[in-house]
Amino acid sequence: MAVRVVGFDGDDTLWHSETRFHVTQGEFRDLLKRHVPDADIDARLAEMEMANLSIYGYGVKSFTLSMLETAIELTGARIPASDLEVILGWGKRMLMQPTELLPGVEETLRLLATGHDLVLITKGDLFDQESKLARSGLGDLFLGVEILSEKNTDTYRGVFRRRGIDPAGFVMVGNSLRSDVVPVVAAGGRAVHIPYEVTWEHERVPEDQLPTDGWLRIERIAELPEVLESL
Ligand SMILES: [Mg+2]
Structure with missing residues (x-):
């Protein structure tokens, strides 16, 4: 799909x-x-x-x-x-501190927003995350924002239910295997992993606990539009 x-x-x-x-x-x-x-x-x-x-x-x-x-x-x-x-x-x-975007983020999101619904799904402190998004200048590109206290299979299923999202047509993009890949694939969606230069120990996942399919890894966000086309 x-x-x-x-x-x-x-x-x-x-x-x-x-x-x-x-x-x-x-x-x-x-x-x-x-x-x-x-x-x-x-x-x-x-x-x-x-x-x-x-x-x-x-x-x-x-x-x-x-x-x-x-x-x-x-x-x-x-x-x-x-x-x-x-x-x-x-x-x-x-x-x-000002929100410092990673390279290629703004261009890629602007491109994708023309053909897809974009939703920001992040965890952390509500006030801090909303403030970061406001300072990022990207707010208008997102159809919705979900700030979760934890990212797991149940909380992703909750997002799908609330927003009427069919998981078969959903892809999650993120730097954390634990939060952005494993629970999304378990909930029936797909995922694209983009590693960041530093990973918090808490977000690591042993290789043998990773799903065998339903996700892939790219190096830079600029590769995303092409990858989504191929899915
Ligand atoms: Mg992250």
């Missing part, structure tokens, strides 16, 4: 995101090293993020709260409030 609806992930598919987390995490590591030189700061922060995921969900605000909690815990609550203030400032900076 021809592709009628194309779903796009936002973070690291349309605009840069993970590299910003990496930069901030590097600054966090440097700051905490001054207080606790021997601590494995990255490992503790990663554990904290996972433990907090079910409480705060995804996004920059959750990441900021996890940095604060890690800083307080690793220093035995001796970190000065002025350093906590610095960490809060990093969170605000991340939330206010």
Whole structure:
């Protein structure tokens, strides 16, 4: 069946995101090293993020709260409030940075929007994602926006139901095998994987757990129109 609806992930598919987390995490590591030189700061922060995921969900605000909690815990609550203030400032900076589109995104979306319905399907913090989309200048190209607390087979099925989408005519495009490929194929749709330069550990999937068909991988979003034609 021809592709009628194309779903796009936002973070690291349309605009840069993970590299910003990496930069901030590097600054966090440097700051905490001054207080606790021997601590494995990255490992503790990663554990904290996972433990907090079910409480705060995804996004920059959750990441900021996890940095604060890690800083307080690793220093035995001796970190000065002025350093906590610095960490809060990093969170605000991340939330206010301009949305930086990946190469080829705008041209490709404009091209595809003429023959397909485009839907942005992303997870994370509602306010942050809506604000990023508004700053991206791409808002008008999307017929709809779905911000999900988690991307799994059930939540994709919910999107199909709400929007009257036939999964056989749906393709999801994204950088995460775990969020954008595996659950979509399981829900009867197809997927195009476009890897980003950095992958958050949480989004990785072992090769043997990947579906054998129903998805393919391209290197750049500019290849997408041709690929969709061939499907
Ligand atoms: Mg993504």
